[in-house]
Amino acid sequence: MTRVSVKHRIDYAYDHKVLLSPHRFRLAPQRDTQAIIEGHSFVLRPANRLYWQHDVYGNKMARADFDEKTDFMSVEVTLEIELTSVNPFDVLVDDESQHFPFLYPSIVKNALLPYLQIVDRSSVLTAFVGCFEKFHGETLSFLVQLNQHICNYIRYVRRLEPGVQSCEMTLRTRTGSCRDSAWLMVQVLRRIGLASRFASGYLIQLGTASGDSVELHAWAEVFIPGASWIGLDTTSGLFTSEGHIPLAIGPGPEQVALVEGLTEPCSATMTYQFELTNH
Incomplete structure (x- = not known):
């Protein structure tokens, strides 16, 4: 058994302030994953109204509505995970x-x-x-x-x-x-x-x-x-x-885009980074 922490950050930069449409984020782990998810956090900037929903396929999804124009958007996901080896062939086929x-x-x-x-x-x-x-x-x-x-x-x-x-x-x-x-x-x-x-x-x-x-x-x-x-x-x-x-x-x-949303016309860049800590 191994415990790990995962940090995943995505940064969007726009060349001028733009209005963001409602965005949807599928960045929460599934409930039936083979690992044990001990913790999950989702932080989104700039200021927004956040609603947790499920799509028609059962994926947990965060919808964010933005009121003000912005020249950036950043998402940070943190997971605490317990990994225990599994045998993928240990199944009972009908x-x-x-x-x-x-x-x-x-x-x-x-x-x-x-x-x-x-x-x-x-x-x-x-x-x-x-x-x-x-x-x-x-x-x-x-x-x-x-x-x-x-x-x-x-x-x-x-x-x-x-x-x-x-x-x-x-x-x-x-x-x-x-x-x-x-x-x-x-x-x-x-x-x-x-x-x-x-x-x-x-x-x-x-x-x-x-x-x-x-x-x-x-x-x-x-x-x-x-x-x-x-x-x-x-x-x-x-x-x-x-x-x-x-x-x-x-x-x-x-149907499974991790990030969905539109912006006003602009020039945009996206960067991302991962951090894995093995406890």
Whole structure:
């Protein structure tokens, strides 16, 4: 068991005073994270009226309304977390779902419809998915193979441009950020009949060759009856673990933006920083 503190700060600077629209922040950890969240604080400046809400997918969300014009905005999130090693394979898959392919019971499938929508029908993706459509075997073993295949096939790059690449672009270039390969995984899973969703949050890594670290990260989740949602990290090729702290989860990237809001026309810069303290 390890206790850590995470501080995450985002600063926006505007070249003149502007009026900010209502902003929404999905920067609170999910209740069902594999880690234990012992404390969470959210500080936003300038002065605002803050309302805590939940979106339609159950993500906790802060809405801020601003009355005065400003030339800056800053957000600071602090988390106190207890990390205990978990075995992602220690799950009980329902009998009828232990071997792939399988069909969801109708009542389950109806609840999962938003996570079964296929929004990318490119021929490049169709050809890629064809490699997996004929697989028959143990479900968890199949997910391991699929996750590792995408991890090995797509070279990770740190991409600063906003948004997510199309699956076709990711497959043609064989490169992508964590959010690009996660979205590819979501669409592959749906093509083979498995409900999947997009997750965005923090990744805490301790004791690596480069030291301890925390950063924003994205991964995919797949619904397996009995095991519920299983996280697949396409950057590492591993199942998610206690170091993955989800902040927002939904059918696709556009539903889980961590910060949403508009400003009057201006020139703006954004900087961010992380601080991880291992107790």
